[in-house]
Amino acid sequence: MPSFKLPFGRARQEYPPNLWTKCPDCAEMLYNKQLDKNQRVCTRCGHHFRLRADQRIAQLLDRDSFREQDANLESVDMLGFVDQKPYSERLAAAHAATGSRDAAVWGPGTIAGTRVVVCVMDFAFMGGSMGTVVGEKVTRAAEHALDERLPLIIVASSGGARMQEGTLSLMQLAKTCAALGRLGDGGVPFISVLTDPTTGGVFASFAALGDVNIAEPKALIGFAGARVAAGTIAEELPEGFQRAEFLYDHGFADLVVPRAKLRETLLGLLRYMKPSAQVERAGQNGSSPLGRSAQLFDELIRREPTHG
Amino acid sequence: MPSFKLPFGRARQEYPPNLWTKCPDCAEMLYNKQLDKNQRVCTRCGHHFRLRADQRIAQLLDRDSFREQDANLESVDMLGFVDQKPYSERLAAAHAATGSRDAAVWGPGTIAGTRVVVCVMDFAFMGGSMGTVVGEKVTRAAEHALDERLPLIIVASSGGARMQEGTLSLMQLAKTCAALGRLGDGGVPFISVLTDPTTGGVFASFAALGDVNIAEPKALIGFAGARVAAGTIAEELPEGFQRAEFLYDHGFADLVVPRAKLRETLLGLLRYMKPSAQVERAGQNGSSPLGRSAQLFDELIRREPTHG
Amino acid sequence: MVEQRTAASVAVVEPTPDELRSAIWARVQQARNVKRPHTLELIQSIATEVIELHGDRLFRDDPAIVGGFCRIDGRRAVFVGHQKGAETDENIRRNFGMPHPEGYRKAIRLFRLAERLGLPIVTFIDTPGAFPGPASEERGVAEAIARAIMTMCGLRTPIVTVITGEGGSGGALALAVGDVVLALENSIYSVISPEGAASILWRSAEYSQQAAAAMRLTAAEQLALGVIDEVVPEPPGGAHTNPEETARRLRARIAAHLDALAGRERKALLDARYARYRNMGEFAIAAESGEAQPQRPGLRARIRRVLDAGRNALVGGEGETNDPTADSTDEADVQRTGEGS
Amino acid sequence: MVEQRTAASVAVVEPTPDELRSAIWARVQQARNVKRPHTLELIQSIATEVIELHGDRLFRDDPAIVGGFCRIDGRRAVFVGHQKGAETDENIRRNFGMPHPEGYRKAIRLFRLAERLGLPIVTFIDTPGAFPGPASEERGVAEAIARAIMTMCGLRTPIVTVITGEGGSGGALALAVGDVVLALENSIYSVISPEGAASILWRSAEYSQQAAAAMRLTAAEQLALGVIDEVVPEPPGGAHTNPEETARRLRARIAAHLDALAGRERKALLDARYARYRNMGEFAIAAESGEAQPQRPGLRARIRRVLDAGRNALVGGEGETNDPTADSTDEADVQRTGEGS
Numbered sequence A, B: 001m002p003s004f005k006l007p008f009g010r011a012r013q014e015y016p017p018n019l020w021t022k023c024p025d026c027a028e029m030l031y032n033k034q035l036d037k038n039q040r041v042c043t044r045c046g047h048h049f050r051l052r053a054d055q056r057i058a059q060l061l062d063r064d065s066f067r068e069q070d071a072n073l074e075s076v077d078m079l080g081f082v083d084q085k086p087y088s089e090r091l092a093a094a095h096a097a098t099g100s101r102d103a104a105v106w107g108p109g110t111i112a113g114t115r116v117v118v119c120v121m122d123f124a125f126m127g128g129s130m131g132t133v134v135g136e137k138v139t140r141a142a143e144h145a146l147d148e149r150l151p152l153i154i155v156a157s158s159g160g161a162r163m164q165e166g167t168l169s170l171m172q173l174a175k176t177c178a179a180l181g182r183l184g185d186g187g188v189p190f191i192s193v194l195t196d197p198t199t200g201g202v203f204a205s206f207a208a209l210g211d212v213n214i215a216e217p218k219a220l221i222g223f224a225g226a227r228v229a230a231g232t233i234a235e236e237l238p239e240g241f242q243r244a245e246f247l248y249d250h251g252f253a254d255l256v257v258p259r260a261k262l263r264e265t266l267l268g269l270l271r272y273m274k275p276s277a278q279v280e281r282a283g284q285n286g287s288s289p290l291g292r293s294a295q296l297f298d299e300l301i302r303r304e305p306t307h308g
Numbered sequence C, D: 001m002v003e004q005r006t007a008a009s010v011a012v013v014e015p016t017p018d019e020l021r022s023a024i025w026a027r028v029q030q031a032r033n034v035k036r037p038h039t040l041e042l043i044q045s046i047a048t049e050v051i052e053l054h055g056d057r058l059f060r061d062d063p064a065i066v067g068g069f070c071r072i073d074g075r076r077a078v079f080v081g082h083q084k085g086a087e088t089d090e091n092i093r094r095n096f097g098m099p100h101p102e103g104y105r106k107a108i109r110l111f112r113l114a115e116r117l118g119l120p121i122v123t124f125i126d127t128p129g130a131f132p133g134p135a136s137e138e139r140g141v142a143e144a145i146a147r148a149i150m151t152m153c154g155l156r157t158p159i160v161t162v163i164t165g166e167g168g169s170g171g172a173l174a175l176a177v178g179d180v181v182l183a184l185e186n187s188i189y190s191v192i193s194p195e196g197a198a199s200i201l202w203r204s205a206e207y208s209q210q211a212a213a214a215m216r217l218t219a220a221e222q223l224a225l226g227v228i229d230e231v232v233p234e235p236p237g238g239a240h241t242n243p244e245e246t247a248r249r250l251r252a253r254i255a256a257h258l259d260a261l262a263g264r265e266r267k268a269l270l271d272a273r274y275a276r277y278r279n280m281g282e283f284a285i286a287a288e289s290g291e292a293q294p295q296r297p298g299l300r301a302r303i304r305r306v307l308d309a310g311r312n313a314l315v316g317g318e319g320e321t322n323d324p325t326a327d328s329t330d331e332a333d334v335q336r337t338g339e340g341s
């Protein structure tokens, strides 16, 4: 149990942590049920707590409209990566702690009846880091959106590429950007929602490329860690560096939207961001070269010898 | 005859101005024949004197390869514009002083045998200002380049849009940019050569849009006059403000090329900048909607009643 | 000097040069009136829904240019416009409607977004010009304007433009390339500010009124020149006296043009836009002897007469068929350019 | 721990972990050697003509990324690459090969120019990573990288990429999306610098060598993973000992790939490029019971063996068929990925 300083000298037992959460911004003790009811936004200072993928989906999509796809994808340790622990142990621990198989969830759903494809990242699973599974889910979401001509919404929350998969994680930047490029060429819109934190290789790939980018208030959004940025050059970091509002001022976010308004904002945008009736560029259009989502991909896999 | 301070106290009659020119940068007295032989670049400090259109063409193109088109276009005073003098008088005076009908010359020619379309502005005619005639010539050059699939080279030298034609001059920005847009969509390259000075509406239209932009050393190139820029905000102008090298540092010129190397540089670029064999975008491609250069335009004119 | 003159469909008392200059200058002042409804106020009145978008994805969100999604009588569109502020603080924040390059790059981004989404574009023009300071030059304001103009010329979606206040030079045109260009009655459109023209051509800013008159910058004159296609009359006293009525009139005309353009085949739309600008301006063709022959004989004289008619309207000449100050209902209150007017 | 192991086509003495770490770290130091030929030196040796172009048309010409036209054995192309300096002053001017956003935007401009002119693209990768300072963040370095990657993925012209030195993270990948990705033998390619990985995963930069080994960042291992397609051997002692020979080998391989790609139909080219990245990485599919089934059974084991083979080569294992340190002639000195190697 983490120890924390209690306000007003109240005794620790007044706030059992299974019932109460302390706001990291204003130190207010928040009753968990109340916090959940307020979409996990501090009722005192407006601090936006991080959400699990299922919480985010429940807040954004119509009840019971979401159909998760590819829930059974799991990361594998291709490199035999060992740092202080083997990667495979980290994966197992993250699975045990979160109940999730990896750091992203995707599927079709509806927002006030409007059909969309949604992919939501989950910071709780290994810091939302993007390895092959996250890259695969983002890509399948984009390919499905293109095939079905449905708007794509991705909610990012990630520390960046997953180091334990090495350059295979790095290649997910190209994989996801390639899919988004085809989505855009096909005239299907993409809304990127950047939440706390969105950094590194996730910000430097799909999360930056929304036709419209929305950020949650005060979310940390940046390329390099602030320590790295400050360490690289011997100067003070500007006020609000790498926060959502900084991003907005510098032209990289269209809107900074409090969580309470996010669903309504998306709904508003979706009235304008409909897949175009006709496809623009010849040669770049339509279905992914891998066919309806993963069909051909499955075929490619089948062509692999089943034993090495 | 302008009076000027002579260096080294030599008597004025030593330098009759029809034989000698004073360098505005280093004050050296330059013998005109020598100056012409050196492409009108100061032999002492490298100052690039402004060129007349015919001088520029003689320096860049193969001897006798240039075929001027539309030499007979003349500006008309649509607005009845009178400032300190009527526009029509200014036009007549400029014609008398320069022997030119307006501030641009265009036609096909060759550079070391490579066929190109060239348009050269002439600062001597009303400060190289762009009215309808200049806009028309730039546009016809671009349309001809597209129709014939020949690279386009425009040498700019202009104070900007011609005020005496009011918004009709302003509309030349759109006319020329539209033609360049079609040229680019058609896969035909455009090299913009920016010379002293290239400012205002000429820099804010075709001259900025080269696939490759080349500037002559120290040429004044900017949007607003430096006095305006300094006056608008109470601050010192940066060193070298609005000069070719400033443009280069800020990413708007590919190369700053001394006049002695310009022809050779163009020739080098032309080896790579060939019109593409195939046209990229459907619906944007090929011939201008006005047909081979001005054919349909002539037809439009013919549809106008011949008497008002 | 009062002179009577007769010409086809124009028969009015000509104003004196002083009357004319005063009348034109009054228009300039109306166009610049800080109380005049600016882009955000207009679009909020014109549209039933507005969602502003931000940022050029390159450097900064420029408050001097605004844009986003809007719904005009059920029609979905992307709007973009210059933004001045009505109050001093706001005006400073908006840089008096003078964009930096990032403003034009934001506009280009929104134009491309509209194209990708298949939405038409409505732009509102109201700027003294692009900001001419060092920061603006450093970041390439000329390039940004040129790029915006070229982008609009080739944009594969309909564009309706409205000059609402000051149409100042390239900084205005960078948002004003349209399939149809409307103008509010008291708006102005010019290649350079009257002050700028005066200081260059007369070598003194004191001649601003003369310059304004010489440049024919009023909406009525721009209509005669064919630079704009329609003048939308303002309520008596000017747009700021009744912003709702101004918005209502604009809404009707914008909606009508959006509907007309929506049906156009894309190539025809682009070719017509190209031709619109391709034919701007006039020149003569010199004969071999060196004497100039007008390119379109008689056209110049014709345009001069129309210009004069527009000019007379400025000082309230009576009995004219095309008095742009007349207040009337939506369809009738519009003057169309062309042979018939 | 020395252990003997037999597997199909791989039968070598495994190095100790210490030997391995030292060997890998030697590669890292080779890749970072300031005397190593950088992009401009390489292209000037590889090509018979180089015309450098400059500027992003937005903000600044970034000296950390260079590009322009070049002619390689008669083949016209556009080259783009990271640029470090060999001397300190030059290295400072080049920001140690760490680009700001404007560098990537210059690259995007040149990529689009190549596409418009129908020229193939050759890129050279040699950066510790994009510059992480405040100015870089302010101007959106992440957006610039993402945009460059997306642009390269859809570029309708062939792309040959060469990792020549340090392939550092997203800042490297932003120029490294290719139809064919080559790597010089002593180059490295990683998702984060070894120092960065160590300070995050081991919480101390002292573990950089461990991190380097764990990430499998050597060219030989990247070949085994399929991230690169070919390793181009360097002259004995490394590229900097004989830049001309290094350039000669690169020229031959680049030319061969340009020729092979030139004949590709454009849609096939783009689909193959898409598939190349689409298939990067590996995952398993969990059964209903919750136990994971490998997605491509046996592949992981197979790749591990190939990785190990590459690893052994690092410390000079003998008798291997795919020793990337072996010096030989152009065609033979290349290892191809795939089933056969």
Ligand SMILES: [Zn+2]
Pocket: A023, A024, A025, A026, A027, A028, A042, A043, A044, A045, A046, A047
């Ligand atoms: Zn709080």
Ligand SMILES: [Zn+2]
Pocket: B023, B024, B025, B026, B027, B028, B042, B043, B044, B045, B046, B047
């Ligand atoms: Zn000199």
